[in-house]
Amino acid sequence: MxxxxxxxxxxxxxxxxxxxxxxxxxxxxxxxxxxxxxxxxxxxxxxxxxxxxxxxxxxxxxxxxxxxxxxxxxxxxxxxxxxxxxxxxxxxxxxxxxxxxxxxxxxxxxxxxxxxxxxxxxxxxxxxxxxxxxxPGDQILASLSWLRTELGLRRWYLVGNDYVWPRETAARTLEGLRGLDIGVLRCRFVPLGTESPTVWGSVLDEIVHTGAEGVITLLVGSDAVRFNRAFAEADLADSIVRFSPFIDETVVLATGAQATKNLFVSAGWFSSLGTxxxxxxxxxxxxxxxxxxxxxxxxxxxxxxxxxxxxxxxxxxxxxxxxxxxxxxxxxxxxxxxxxxxxxxxxxxxxxxxxxxxxPVHLAVADGVDLDVVARVSTGSR
CATH class of the missing domain: 3.40.50.2300 (Response regulator)
Structure with a gap:
């Protein structure tokens, strides 16, 4: 877009x-x-x-x-x-x-x-x-632990853009999950600015094939919008949860209410914090x-x-x-x-x-084009 x-x-x-x-x-x-x-x-x-x-x-x-x-x-x-x-x-x-x-x-x-x-x-x-x-420790690992406890999610697929932040974040996440009953079944990285429906279609096919219960998305801006729309169009939102540490209210608004079901986001800030x-x-x-x-x-x-x-x-x-x-x-x-x-x-x-x-990091869930905070998953203290 x-x-x-x-x-x-x-x-x-x-x-x-x-x-x-x-x-x-x-x-x-x-x-x-x-x-x-x-x-x-x-x-x-x-x-x-x-x-x-x-x-x-x-x-x-x-x-x-x-x-x-x-x-x-x-x-x-x-x-x-x-x-x-x-x-x-x-x-x-x-x-x-x-x-x-x-x-x-x-x-x-x-x-x-x-x-x-x-x-x-x-x-x-x-x-x-x-x-x-x-x-990642405060933002991702704490959120995955909450999703494991509250929703029973253990098996994840990870998709991100192909540059240093997604790759290093994925590596730190995998390291942090060692010894836990939470696992990443597969990691897939796509170029920044990927527009091809064929590429997104192949990602969605892999998600289904792995049997993942959730998808960790390390995608930037308009790439996150494209993925979320393709995900919803493939009718996966009812059965597979999405989680991202790099989506904000702007991306949710651009994605549209029809494509945000079961989308969780973690960050320090949300406009719905209410403080x-x-x-x-x-x-x-x-x-x-x-x-x-x-x-x-x-x-x-x-x-x-x-x-x-x-x-x-x-x-x-x-x-x-x-x-x-x-x-x-x-x-x-x-x-x-x-x-x-x-x-x-x-x-x-x-x-x-x-x-x-x-x-201090919070976890929010999308409600249409809004993000509603559901938990504080990390205090940020050591």
Whole structure:
């Protein structure tokens, strides 16, 4: 499915000045992850507005240098490197895929703080890089244990896109399941941007052939939408459960109510959490969405519910701005935060220990195009 259109970079704003805190905001405008671009942009703008209202980053106003994360990872990373070499950015953040994170980390090489604001496979230790998203143990293993206890699901089939996050996440999941009475019968990886009905049909045939009771989907954006629709069209939703740690409200809405039966999702954030901080974030997000995208008719909000990807983008920017206290964040500050740090997010306190962010994680089930939280499966504490 086509990705959402995004506003032109900087919207014609003047070139950032010395009084600005210049952040490369790396968000997808194209490719399978492009579906998340607008929600992440609105969330990033909300975070910037809040930071500026509180005095800025050491008195400097946040100014984004927009970078499309949807291209070839090495090309995008090369652009980040050129911005650093020209002294046009002070830091990097944003929601994007792990293959791009690895390329950016290799190019940056500790020259600027870099907050990677997405759930990921774990293990990142590059100099100056902070990964603020959920990791498989909290997000996947805890959810599979809940589904085993509550629904009796033991036999799983895993399908993911063919790049580092799904493959490494699958490997960590298999390792974590050793010794348990939960097993993955087969893993299948398909290229990013797979549109072929034949490929999806062969995946569905394998699922049926293995006798799996559930399917773990490690698919990105529009690929997850295509799979979910094909799954429902094959009449598998009544007999086989789906579970994903990488679907949010945006993907569920794009999938459609007719294709979300027995779909479970785990994440730190859901718009249905109902806590005071969650309600407040959702309210402010709607205002930011309308400013970024415009409301029509005048005075009427057309904003969707903020998804997980939006909330992680927002939290990642706040993490970046906060690691130095009243000073401009440096790589030294990122190194210190890597060892031990904590920050408040709309879904609760997140702790960063030895480079691993520990989130309270919830499990939700789709109800049409909504995601209803059914359990808290991990506190995020060790």
């Amino acid at each position: 086509p990705s959402m259109a995004m506003p032109a970079p900087d919207g014609g704003r003047p070139r950032p000045s010395a009084s600005d805190y210049r952040v490369a905001l790396v968000l997808p405008r194209s490719g399978p992850a492009g579906i998340f671009g607008l929600e992440c942009l609105a969330a990033a703008e909300l975070a910037a507005a809040e930071i500026d209202a509180a005095g800025g980053v050491a008195g400097r106003s946040v100014r984004y240098v927009h970078v499309d994360a949807g291209g070839d990872p090495d090309v995008v990373a090369g652009h980040i490197g050129a911005l650093l070499a020209a002294d046009e950015i002070d830091a990097i953040t944003g929601w994007h895929l792990s293959n791009l994170r690895q390329s950016i980390a290799r190019v940056v090489q500790g020259r600027a703080p870099y907050v990677y604001a997405a759930a990921y496979e774990g293990g990142e230790s590059s100099d100056g890089v902070l990964c603020s998203g959920e990791v 005071a901080s969650a309600v407040e974030f959702a309210r402010k997000f709607r205002g930011a969405w309308d400013l970024v995208c415009g409301a029509e008719p005048l005075g009427t909000s057309v904003a969707p519910s903020p998804g997980t990807m939006a909330e992680t983008t927002y939290s990642g920017m706040h993490l970046l701005a906060g690691i130095a206290g009243r000073s401009i964040p440096t790589v030294h500050d990122a190194r210190r935060a890597f060892s031990s740090w904590a920050w408040d997010s709309p879904h609760g306190t997140v702790e960063l220990r030895a480079g691993e962010a520990r989130h």
